Amino acid sequence: MEKSIAELRETFKTGGTKSISWRKSQLKALLQLINQNEDSIFKALDQDLGKSPVESYRDEVGVLKKSVTYTLSCLEKWVAPKKAEVPLLFFPAKAEVMPQPLGVTIPKYLDNKAVKVLAGGADIGERLLQLKWDKIFFT
Secondary structure (H helix, E strand, O other): OHHHHHHHHHHHHOOHHHOHHHHHHHHHHHHHHHHHOHHHHHHHHHHHHOOOHHHHHHHHHHHHHHHHHHHHHHHHHHHOOEEEOOOHHHOOOOEEEOOOOOOOEEOOOEOOOOEOOOOOOHHHHHHHHHOOOOEEOOO
């Protein structure tokens, strides 16, 4: 796990994660990963939560696919520079806010080749939280 995270950090340091094409390729790879593993996901959700495939698609898989597809359609707008307020003191200066990638985060395990997924139970979660992260997202 530490090796994978170190690879992700190196990928981030190259600046390659800033490009829209790289981000889109990662989102498309995530969609492909979901589509190729849909049956396994359904089986895992049945074993863990007792969800039927219909429930799993409605509550988990379908929502994720829709979210990724929506992100693909909005990404260019979301990463575009946005005008920012500048104090009158600095007239005639102009300012923009430039959205940038946040760094290496949990639960996003991506590199420049494909989507990486770390699977496991509480032990993996404990190990992940002991490592250094730029951001951690909780859901």
